[in-house]
Amino acid sequence: MIVITxxxxxxxxxIVGRILQRVPASTVGVSVTDVAKAAALxxxxxxxxxxxxxxxxSLAAAFEGADQVLVVSAAIRGEGAVDANLAAIDxxxxxxxxxxxxxxxxxxxxxxxxxxxxxxxxxEEHLAATGVPYxxxxxxxxxxxxxxxxxxxxATGRLAVPADGPVSWTGHDDLAAAAAALLTDxxxxxxxxxxxxxxxxxxxxxxxxxxxxxxRKITHVVVGDDEWVESAVEGGMPRPAAEFSLGMxxxxxxxxxxxxxxxxxxxxxxxxxxVRTMLERTL
Numbered sequence: 001m002i003v004i005t006x007x008x009x010x011x012x013x014x015i016v017g018r019i020l021q022r023v024p025a026s027t028v029g030v031s032v033t034d035v036a037k038a039a040a041l042x043x044x045x046x047x048x049x050x051x052x053x054x055x056x057x058s059l060a061a062a063f064e065g066a067d068q069v070l071v072v073s074a075a076i077r078g079e080g081a082v083d084a085n086l087a088a089i090d091x092x093x094x095x096x097x098x099x100x101x102x103x104x105x106x107x108x109x110x111x112x113x114x115x116x117x118x119x120x121x122x123x124e125e126h127l128a129a130t131g132v133p134y135x136x137x138x139x140x141x142x143x144x145x146x147x148x149x150x151x152x153x154x155a156t157g158r159l160a161v162p163a164d165g166p167v168s169w170t171g172h173d174d175l176a177a178a179a180a181a182l183l184t185d186x187x188x189x190x191x192x193x194x195x196x197x198x199x200x201x202x203x204x205x206x207x208x209x210x211x212x213x214x215x216r217k218i219t220h221v222v223v224g225d226d227e228w229v230e231s232a233v234e235g236g237m238p239r240p241a242a243e244f245s246l247g248m249x250x251x252x253x254x255x256x257x258x259x260x261x262x263x264x265x266x267x268x269x270x271x272x273x274x275v276r277t278m279l280e281r282t283l
Contacts, residue, residue, distance in 0.1 A: 001027055001029050001047070002029070002066070002067065002068045002069075002183055003029040003062065003063055003068070003069045004016055004019070004028070004030050004069075004070045004072070005030075005032075005070065005072050006032070006075075007030035007031065007032050008034070008037040008038055009075065010144070011072055011172055011176060011179075014176030015070065015176045016030060016041065018176050018180035020046070021180070022180055024045075025044050026047075028046045029065075029066065030047070030049070031049060031050075031062035032048065032050065033051070049064075053084035053085070053087050053088045059091035059092075059095075060094065062091075063092055063097065066092065066095050066096070067097065068097060068098065068101065069095070069097045069101070070100075070103075070179065070183060071088045071089060071101065073102065073103050073104070073120065074088075077115070077116075081119045082119050082122050082123060085126075086123065089102070089123070089126060089130060090130075093132050098132070099132065099134065099135070099186070100127060100130070100132050100133075101135045102123060102124070102127055103139060103179070104136040104137055105117060105139055106139060106194040106195065107256040107259075108120040108121045108138060109121055109256065110122070112251055113250040113251040113254055114248050114250070115244065115247055117256065134189070135188050135190065136191040136192065137178065137192055138192050138193070139195050139196075140195060140257075140260075140264070141167050141168055142169075142170065142171075142172060142175075143172075143197075143275055144172060144278070145248075148245075149161060150206070150210050150218075151283075153210065154214050154216075157217060157218055157219060158218070158221060159206075159207045159210075159218050159219065159220050159221065161220075161222070161223065161249065162222065162223060162224070162228045162246060163253050164203050164249045164252040165254065165255055165257070166201060166257070166258040167201060167257040167258070168199075168257055168259060169200075170195065170196050170197045170272060171197070174264060174272045174273055175195060177267070177268040178195050178268055181267045181268065182267070192263065193261045194259050194260065194261040194263065195261070195263060195264040195267070196259065196264055197264070197273065197274065197275075198262065198271075199274065199275075200258050200259075201275055202252070203220055204220040206275060207220040208220075209275060213279045213280050213283055225249075225250070228242075228246065232245070
């Protein structure tokens, strides 16, 4: 049995959809914090069980009988994220999984300027030390993140953000397809090559594309880090969230997310979705 965590989230739900195109529903289980949200999967014959990374005892039943467990990284900020990921990995090992997959990141690093990359690095280190065959999916930066900045810019015509650098913006659907391919390919082991779209774009390039998509010029404006944080807070963003987001820009301008690689497209068998297509669909 293949057990997938976070199966009602943006990435996890897509992975489940993709894996059900490859294997019978009876061989798939999901671990979710709210089983009611997975009712449609239950109706399709998928095994649905409650599992919460912050309640490790719940994971024993969620992972029971699993040959493979795909751990979708915890959507938690701060130290708790590492603890949650490690709890899931340990539970998968305890359940007897012969293989563990983890959704890591292309920019994984112990000295990253963006805290989630440190979380991924510490999680990968623990995963490698379990002795269980594993795959760390080094995903590109989710392209949907751009909507957090472009929705307002589309209305004002002004994208004011800190200095940044090229980012390997990559779509959830493509990453889900890659995960499904790796779940059905036992030959894959260890960290993958970067799973990214073929082009890295900075915010200036993104602003230009977005302007073309909506038919209105969007001016890219670089503002100081402190100024941007204060502006975000004034706009209603909690200060911790603003400072967290600033880390992405700081890491990007250091080049942490600039790497691209053809591996994703080879895995999914077609070109990766470009940022323009994502924006045409969502703006």
